[in-house]
Amino acid sequence: MELKIATWNVNSVRARLSVVIRWLEKEKPDVLCMQELKATLEQFPFEEFENLGYHCAVNGQVRWNGVAVVSLSEPAAIETDLNGFLPEQSRMISTGIHGIRLINVYVPNGSEVDDPRFKDKLRYYEVLRNYAEGFDRPTVIVGDFNVAPGPDDTHSPEQQDGTVCYHPLERKQIQLFEKHGFRDVFRKYHPQGKAYSWWDYRAASFRRNRGMRLDLVLADETAMERITDCFIDKEPRKWEKPSDHTPVLFKIEVSE
DNA sequence: ATGGCCGGGAAGCCCGGA
Numbered sequence: 001m002e003l004k005i006a007t008w009n010v011n012s013v014r015a016r017l018s019v020v021i022r023w024l025e026k027e028k029p030d031v032l033c034m035q036e037l038k039a040t041l042e043q044f045p046f047e048e049f050e051n052l053g054y055h056c057a058v059n060g061q062v063r064w065n066g067v068a069v070v071s072l073s074e075p076a077a078i079e080t081d082l083n084g085f086l087p088e089q090s091r092m093i094s095t096g097i098h099g100i101r102l103i104n105v106y107v108p109n110g111s112e113v114d115d116p117r118f119k120d121k122l123r124y125y126e127v128l129r130n131y132a133e134g135f136d137r138p139t140v141i142v143g144d145f146n147v148a149p150g151p152d153d154t155h156s157p158e159q160q161d162g163t164v165c166y167h168p169l170e171r172k173q174i175q176l177f178e179k180h181g182f183r184d185v186f187r188k189y190h191p192q193g194k195a196y197s198w199w200d201y202r203a204a205s206f207r208r209n210r211g212m213r214l215d216l217v218l219a220d221e222t223a224m225e226r227i228t229d230c231f232i233d234k235e236p237r238k239w240e241k242p243s244d245h246t247p248v249l250f251k252i253e254v255s256e
Numbered sequence: 257a258t259g260g261c262c263g264g265g266a267a268g269c270c271c272g273g274a
Contacts, residue, residue, distance in 0.1 A: 011262075011263070011273085012262090012263055012264075014263095014264095015262085015263060015264090036263095036273085038263065038264065039264095062264090062265085063263090063264055063265065063271090063272090064263095064264080064271090064272070064273090109272075109273055109274055110274085111272080111273085111274090146273095146274070163274090164274065165274055198274075200261075200273095200274070201261035201262055201273095202259070202260070202261045202262090203258075203259040203260075203261085204258080204259060204260095205259090205261095208258075208259090210258095212274075214274080241262095244261085244262080244273085244274085
């Protein structure tokens, strides 16, 4: 059977609830990985997801961060500890789904290049790589990586070069994932051309299509062999009260 | 005509996002 799995930074699951539910009813993915819940476990709207048949695995936090995996089949072996790194920030949830290890992350934004949080961001990629290599294959990492991997993944690469989310040290980290066998799945299916998953709320960025591709699917070789497609769904970015991100989806063949 | 936003929690602004 084939699973359809999505990743989406929803920018508050409570503010976005009607948009997310509408999208689930339209797209009917088997799994949705969400980032930036901006909600605690207690605040998470379980009922609305369960009404559509989804199980919810939630790593919540007050005000900021927060990630969740909602899935039609019950997830196994849920983990929220990223090898002890940044324990006070809820940025990772990892589950077993139909024999796949699915890791859902919200990588720190980094604030500014000269901010101490930028160092945490760079370190985050390394710790995540070590964590992801600790599982039996196949393994897929999805989420908001907060970096555009290459010049086709952002609207103005020349002007943005060296700034947060398009800094050479950040891009190098994505190249290191590739060196460790985790490929950028979207670019396998769309090797050429500008493609974005995020558009700033300001400056009419969406209408002018000035965006960045920050939301990635990285798959190891075993997972890549089973993946059949990967694409960005721009539709919900056009709806009322949208998130500034839009969903990225992929399809993967699993035995049962 | 080229850009002026959004969410949460505490408070009537500030922080964070990217």
